[in-house]
Amino acid sequence: MKYNPAAFEAKWQKRWEESGIFRVTADTEKAKFYCLEMLPYPSGNIHMGHVRNYSIGDAVSRFKFMKGFNVIHPMGWDAFGLPAENAAKQNKRHPDEWTYANIDKMKGQLKKLGFSYDWSREIATCSPEYYKWEQMIFIKLWEKGLAYKKKSLVNWCPDCETVLANEQVEDGRCWRCSSQVKMKELEQWFLKITDYADELLDFTYRLPGWPEKVLVMQRNWIGKSVGAEVVFRVASSDEEITVFTTRPDTLYGATFMLLAPEHPMAKTLIAGTEYEKGGLDFINETAGQDKADRTDDKKKKGYFTGRCAVNPVTGEDMPIYIANYVLMDYGTGAVMAVPAHDERDFDFARVYGLPVRAVIEPEGGKLDGASMTEAYTGPGKLVNSGELNGMPYDEAKKKIIEILAEKGKARATVNFRLRDWGISRQRYWGAPIPFIYCEKCGTVPVPEKDLPVRLPENVNFGVQGNPLDGAEDFINVKCPKCGGPARRETDTMDTFMESSWYFLRYCSPRNDENIFDKKEADYWMPVDQYIGGVEHAVMHLLYARFYVKVLRDMGYLSFDEPFSNLLTQGMVCKETVKCPNDGWLYPEEVKDGKCVKCGAEAVKGRVEKMSKSKKNVVDPDALNDRYGADTIRLFSLFAAPPENEIEWSQNGVEGCHRFLGRVYRLACQNINYLKTEYPEPAFEGETAKKILRASHAAIKKVTADIERFQLNTAVSAIMEMVNTLYSVGGALETENDKAAFAWSLKALFKLIAPFTPHLAEELWEKAGFAPFVSKAEWPSFNEAYTVSDEINIVVQINGKVRSELRFPRDVSQDEAMEAAFADEKVKNHINGKTVVKKIFVPNKLISIVVK
RNA sequence: GCCCAAGUGGCGGAAUGGUAGACGCAGCAGACUCAAAAUCUGCCGCAGGCGACUGUGUGGGGGUUCGAGUCCCCCCUUGGGCACCA
Numbered sequence: 001m002k003y004n005p006a007a008f009e010a011k012w013q014k015r016w017e018e019s020g021i022f023r024v025t026a027d028t029e030k031a032k033f034y035c036l037e038m039l040p041y042p043s044g045n046i047h048m049g050h051v052r053n054y055s056i057g058d059a060v061s062r063f064k065f066m067k068g069f070n071v072i073h074p075m076g077w078d079a080f081g082l083p084a085e086n087a088a089k090q091n092k093r094h095p096d097e098w099t100y101a102n103i104d105k106m107k108g109q110l111k112k113l114g115f116s117y118d119w120s121r122e123i124a125t126c127s128p129e130y131y132k133w134e135q136m137i138f139i140k141l142w143e144k145g146l147a148y149k150k151k152s153l154v155n156w157c158p159d160c161e162t163v164l165a166n167e168q169v170e171d172g173r174c175w176r177c178s179s180q181v182k183m184k185e186l187e188q189w190f191l192k193i194t195d196y197a198d199e200l201l202d203f204t205y206r207l208p209g210w211p212e213k214v215l216v217m218q219r220n221w222i223g224k225s226v227g228a229e230v231v232f233r234v235a236s237s238d239e240e241i242t243v244f245t246t247r248p249d250t251l252y253g254a255t256f257m258l259l260a261p262e263h264p265m266a267k268t269l270i271a272g273t274e275y276e277k278g279g280l281d282f283i284n285e286t287a288g289q290d291k292a293d294r295t296d297d298k299k300k301k302g303y304f305t306g307r308c309a310v311n312p313v314t315g316e317d318m319p320i321y322i323a324n325y326v327l328m329d330y331g332t333g334a335v336m337a338v339p340a341h342d343e344r345d346f347d348f349a350r351v352y353g354l355p356v357r358a359v360i361e362p363e364g365g366k367l368d369g370a371s372m373t374e375a376y377t378g379p380g381k382l383v384n385s386g387e388l389n390g391m392p393y394d395e396a397k398k399k400i401i402e403i404l405a406e407k408g409k410a411r412a413t414v415n416f417r418l419r420d421w422g423i424s425r426q427r428y429w430g431a432p433i434p435f436i437y438c439e440k441c442g443t444v445p446v447p448e449k450d451l452p453v454r455l456p457e458n459v460n461f462g463v464q465g466n467p468l469d470g471a472e473d474f475i476n477v478k479c480p481k482c483g484g485p486a487r488r489e490t491d492t493m494d495t496f497m498e499s500s501w502y503f504l505r506y507c508s509p510r511n512d513e514n515i516f517d518k519k520e521a522d523y524w525m526p527v528d529q530y531i532g533g534v535e536h537a538v539m540h541l542l543y544a545r546f547y548v549k550v551l552r553d554m555g556y557l558s559f560d561e562p563f564s565n566l567l568t569q570g571m572v573c574k575e576t577v578k579c580p581n582d583g584w585l586y587p588e589e590v591k592d593g594k595c596v597k598c599g600a601e602a603v604k605g606r607v608e609k610m611s612k613s614k615k616n617v618v619d620p621d622a623l624n625d626r627y628g629a630d631t632i633r634l635f636s637l638f639a640a641p642p643e644n645e646i647e648w649s650q651n652g653v654e655g656c657h658r659f660l661g662r663v664y665r666l667a668c669q670n671i672n673y674l675k676t677e678y679p680e681p682a683f684e685g686e687t688a689k690k691i692l693r694a695s696h697a698a699i700k701k702v703t704a705d706i707e708r709f710q711l712n713t714a715v716s717a718i719m720e721m722v723n724t725l726y727s728v729g730g731a732l733e734t735e736n737d738k739a740a741f742a743w744s745l746k747a748l749f750k751l752i753a754p755f756t757p758h759l760a761e762e763l764w765e766k767a768g769f770a771p772f773v774s775k776a777e778w779p780s781f782n783e784a785y786t787v788s789d790e791i792n793i794v795v796q797i798n799g800k801v802r803s804e805l806r807f808p809r810d811v812s813q814d815e816a817m818e819a820a821f822a823d824e825k826v827k828n829h830i831n832g833k834t835v836v837k838k839i840f841v842p843n844k845l846i847s848i849v850v851k
Numbered sequence: 852g853c854c855c856a857a858g859u860g861g862c863g864g865a866a867u868g869g870u871a872g873a874c875g876c877a878g879c880a881g882a883c884u885c886a887a888a889a890u891c892u893g894c895c896g897c898a899g900g901c902g903a904c905u906g907u908g909u910g911g912g913g914g915u916u917c918g919a920g921u922c923c924c925c926c927c928u929u930g931g932g933c934a935c936c937a
Contacts, residue, residue, distance in 0.1 A: 220855095638875075
């Protein structure tokens with residue numbers, strides 16, 4: 001009777017697969033539920049983060065399935081990307097071969113965990129049948145003007161030899177390899193995500209099923225600022241400079257102007273003057289720096305151009321400076337500086353001795369530009385502002401735009417921090433961008449009948465940069481328009497392109513007529529529950545939302561947002577150990593607290609996300625061999641709420657294993673009760689009542705807890721139920737007791753099915769029930785059984801618990817009060833004092849206030 | 852600097868404004884055993900007391916309330932995000 005999962009887990013995995021119970025088809029008669037976990041990159045091995053992610057998804061999916069939903073639960077592979085190409089360069093293995101071998105291996109690992117995927121819907125994003133549709137959509141985007149090419153300064157990673165999106169630059173370093181990112185000018189393909197900035201932002205207020213922190217991150221990323229563009233004339237010239245400002249109300253306080261070093265006017269203004277040489281030096285020094293260096297330097301630096309702009313309301317001259325902290329890619333690259341009311345401008349003014357004039361005064365305060373020690377950025381009324389004096393600042397914002405707009409010198413406008421999405425990658429292992437360059441016809445899309453543009457197989461990977469650049473057979477083509485000689489685009493697409501729509505492809509993964517079947521997508525989409533790591537809060541989730549909106553506007557889809565509910569699961573962490581000489585250590589490299597290599601004292605590091613480089617990983621496969629799939633799954637659900645970090649605990653895993661052994665023994669010891677036909681148990685007799693109360697309460701709590709993703713407390717509710725069944729197990733006297741026990745055991749098998757499905761199936765079979773428990777109906781509970789006949793009422797005196805009394809349920813206020821005041825302990829605490837107030841909470845407590 | 856979370860036993864964590872610490876881990880004791888492992892049962896915030904019990908306790912300080920881990924204000928700490936964004 002020993003719990004030995006190795007004896008049956010594989011059996012159930014095979015039976016689920018052979019019976020095809022998790023294969024689904026659209027059925028408009030049935031309510032659907034789309035449960036999706038973020039698709040993995042086929043690195044070669046699953047890690048504990050995957051296990052946790054998919055265990056959460058599987059519990060939800062199996063629960064909904066038992067609840068009667070038509071559940072779609074697909075899995076696939078985000079198969080393009082850099083590691084495959086690096087493997088090709090290092091090990092002379094083709095990326096294709098490397099990738100599919102990894103997929104094979106990882107698929108085997110996932111299957112050994114018993115997840116309820118519909119494998120018939122599996123996709124790999126690197127297959128031509130998949131990326132064909134991406135290419136088709138890309139051409140449509142180009143036709144609609146949403147995909148375009150431009151020469152631009154791009155973030156360039158010298159090690160990966162590729163362009164990075166802003167989102168892929170972390171602290172000025174490549175998100176993949178951590179090399180210092182440089183700026184480089186290149187012709188690149190972009191998607192106009194900025195056209196959708198407003199809508200993407202608006203909908204962050206219409207996604208109640210998303211965690212607030214993710215929505216906030218997206219809002220920050222989009223970064224909408226409402227303000228105005230104001231045109232300034234350059235003194236003694238016809239030139240004009242337009243600035244963007246969010247504070248047009250402070251225009252009277254604008255005492256100088258700043259230009260980004262890259263601003264075209266910067267060079268124009270100094271051309272042929274004594275400021276030219278110094279100015280050019282300054283521009284080269286600053287503009288050449290990559291963003292990281294420039295933003296590292298907190299010191300504001302500027303260079304006077306020798307020229308002035310004219311303040312359109314005061315008519316005063318404003319010296320124009322080139323400033324390092326002004327960025328060309330935000331706003332217009334030119335700033336009207338209001339030192340009195342902007343911290344950065346204030347610092348700059350103090351360094352260069354420029355005038356500070358306060359134009360907004362807070363209520364009850366007076367500001368003096370000459371003596372201010374910091375900028376005032378709060379609300380207030382206008383001063384030193386001519387006709388606008390005394391006006392509240394928010395009103396003045398509109399008024400000043402109106403006044404200048406009449407003269408054509410200003411307009412209200414909005415600016416976004418969000419940039420267009422650069423999708424060109426100088427890489428082999430990605431979806432080819434389906435365009436051809438012809439000298440006569442220019443940029444020509446590949447005709448739809450010629451799609452997909454397949455990656456050529458025979459290329460030389462032993463080169464620096466993009467292997468496709470050397471693939472002459474691939475590059476040299478005839479122009480589809482004129483038939484003349486032409487060259488193929490060799491850039492491939494950012495891999496975020498594939499993950500922006502894979503959830504749509506799952507709806508009809510083998511469709512060869514179109515990107516997906518609209519009917520199928522209309523039935524299955526949107527995703528009801530999306531689960532994945534919070535590290536995708538901005539990039540992936542924003543791109544996918546954008547993509548869906550674009551497809552909607554092309555008529556492919558009839559909804560706005562892809563993911564109704566989002567759960568961001570926490571990381572799986574473990575303690576690290578470091579040696580002062582040899583760096584991170586594996587646990588087996590430490591003996592008696594010392595490093596086995598050099599004998600130095602090993603230092604316990606912080607608890608950090610499991611990673612190979614920090615040598616604190618735990619291999620799911622090894623755990624599976626030792627404890628079985630159910631134990632790993634249970635631990636990753638029970639150790640903490642899904643959003644929290646899990647700190648790895650070997651003892652915790654063993655505790656879970658022990659619990660499953662307990663369930664196994666409980667079932668085996670009492671299996672005969674299940675093989676007997678009992679009538680429906682009656683809620684009578686002390687033992688039967690105790691059993692039924694425990695099981696119905698557990699059903700109630702587990703059901704509610706899964707719905708609200710409190711999987712850890714759902715598991716503990718099952719543990720409580722098991723504890724109760726153990727406590728009465730030996731004392732079943734009446735037939736009704738036995739009936740109640742049998743009923744409860746059967747319910748228990750169902751309750752554990754979403755969490756530990758193998759064990760549930762095994763016990764279900766042992767009891768002689770028809771397969772599968774996975775398909776069985778989720779148990780329901782009787783509310784009346786979940787409450788007890790007798791209750792404790794707590795007596796508080798002046799807010800402190802002083803006594804506890806036992807009553808029949810629903811005891812009346814009068815009766816309870818009488819008993820309370822007769823209670824010895826209560827009497828002692830009231831003793832001689834006056835009762836001021838009495839409060840009665842039915843079935844809970846009595847609160848007495850005395851003086 | 853700005854924005855968002857979160858601070859509860861030795862640990863992971865529970866608690867619709869109503870008995871703080873469910874469940875698990877670790878620990879302690881007992882049963883079974885020649886013995887050990889496994890298993891089962893019990894105890895387990897801190898301080899004082901043989902004890903019934905008393906005091907105290909959810910980062911700190913105020914407040915609302917008969918009653919606050921939970922609501923409000925201020926502060927501290929930690930984690931996450933953004934950062935010369937005009």
